[in-house]
Amino acid sequence: MNLYLIMGTHLPEIGTCIHSLLEADESGAENRVLWPEGLEPVPPSLAGIRVESLRTGFFSDSLPVAQTGNVFLLLDPRQPLLDQMEDLARCLHDAACEPAKVITCVDAATAESSPKLRSWLDACIFFSDLVLIGNRTEASKRFLRDFEKRYRQKCYPCVFMFLKGPGRPASPSTVLAPDARRISQLFDRPEDLQEAPPDLIIEASCDLDADEDPAPLYPAEAPGDENALDSIPDVSDCIVKAP
Numbered sequence: 001m002n003l004y005l006i007m008g009t010h011l012p013e014i015g016t017c018i019h020s021l022l023e024a025d026e027s028g029a030e031n032r033v034l035w036p037e038g039l040e041p042v043p044p045s046l047a048g049i050r051v052e053s054l055r056t057g058f059f060s061d062s063l064p065v066a067q068t069g070n071v072f073l074l075l076d077p078r079q080p081l082l083d084q085m086e087d088l089a090r091c092l093h094d095a096a097c098e099p100a101k102v103i104t105c106v107d108a109a110t111a112e113s114s115p116k117l118r119s120w121l122d123a124c125i126f127f128s129d130l131v132l133i134g135n136r137t138e139a140s141k142r143f144l145r146d147f148e149k150r151y152r153q154k155c156y157p158c159v160f161m162f163l164k165g166p167g168r169p170a171s172p173s174t175v176l177a178p179d180a181r182r183i184s185q186l187f188d189r190p191e192d193l194q195e196a197p198p199d200l201i202i203e204a205s206c207d208l209d210a211d212e213d214p215a216p217l218y219p220a221e222a223p224g225d226e227n228a229l230d231s232i233p234d235v236s237d238c239i240v241k242a243p
Contacts (some may be wrong), residue, residue: 001063001097002029002070002178005088007124008105009077009117010240013134015043016167017105018072022049024172030069034062036076043242045166059088065095070176078236081123089186098187100178104128105163107240108139111147116233123232125151125158129181130174134163135240157181 004021008014022031034054035042042051054062056079064071075084092098104124111117125131131151136144148160158181161170169175 001065001067002100003063003092003097004070004072004176005099005102006072006074006105007077007081007103007128008074008107009110009235009238010105010107010135010167011039012043012045012240012242013107013163013167014074014105015045015242016165017132017134017163017169019045019049020168021072021172021175022070025070025176027070030067032064032069032071034071034073036074036078039074039076039078039239039241041242056084057087059091060094063091063095065091065097070100077239078234081120081232085127085186092187093189096189098180098189101130101175102128102182102187103130103132103175105167106131106133106147107135107238108133108144108147109135109137110238110240112139112143114238117235117238119231119233120235120238125156127182127184127186128158129179131158131160132163132169132175133160134167136162156183158183 006014006018018033025031031050033046033049033051035046035051037053037055052062054073054076056076063073073088075081075088104121104127106121107117111121131148133144133147151158151160159174159179161174164170
């Protein structure tokens with residue numbers, strides 16, 4: 001299973017993006033789309049494509065981890081982001097797999113006018129390998145420039161690309177190519193522990209028995225902010241649905 005995890009609030013653009021990716025896929029693999037239950041209507045661009053309803057919190061029942069093919073999974077923007085991330089990570093760890101790509105789709109026009117949506121996108125992009133910026137017609141050039149620049153200054157390794165027209169990615173092959181560039185280690189598979197040869201002596205300048213603090217699930221914007229996990233806002237009112 002090649003899992004493409006998608007986060008975003010502009011559902012028509014996300015539907016067009018997924019449709020464009022399926023058209024560009026030349027692998028001949030089976031494709032399916034997992035769409036959050038209750039987040040209807042499904043965009044018309046996905047008509048004729050296998051779309052299955054996804055119940056939040058039931059990833060272990062919905063993900064075809066033992067099957068081949070591509071799965072495009074949209075996280076529910078109405079539900080807490082981190083809860084979904086943790087549930088999905090547990091399911092993938094149990095199956096010993098990880099996403100082929102984690103993608104954030106940005107509604108630029110709404111993000112420019114909504115600090116709340118920008119804060120939510122901050123969390124999404126922390127987990128992302130790729131950021132697709134769409135709905136740019138009503139967004140200012142300054143906002144588009146500064147939006148990406150902010151993450152560059154923070155040394156985010158994810159790739160930024162524009163969506164064209166109603167939501168077509170500029171380079172579908174780049175989107176489909178497995179490429180982990182995310183900061184978060186949430187989806188990383190634990191490395192297999194290998195025993196050292198019996199006569200090998202390992203010298204180290206640090207205490208190998210010392211406990212390490214686990215990497216945070218999501219870091220606070222301000223150092224020492226203990227409420228970071230509670231600071232990701234509800235963006236239900238930012239969702240753009242298909243007409």
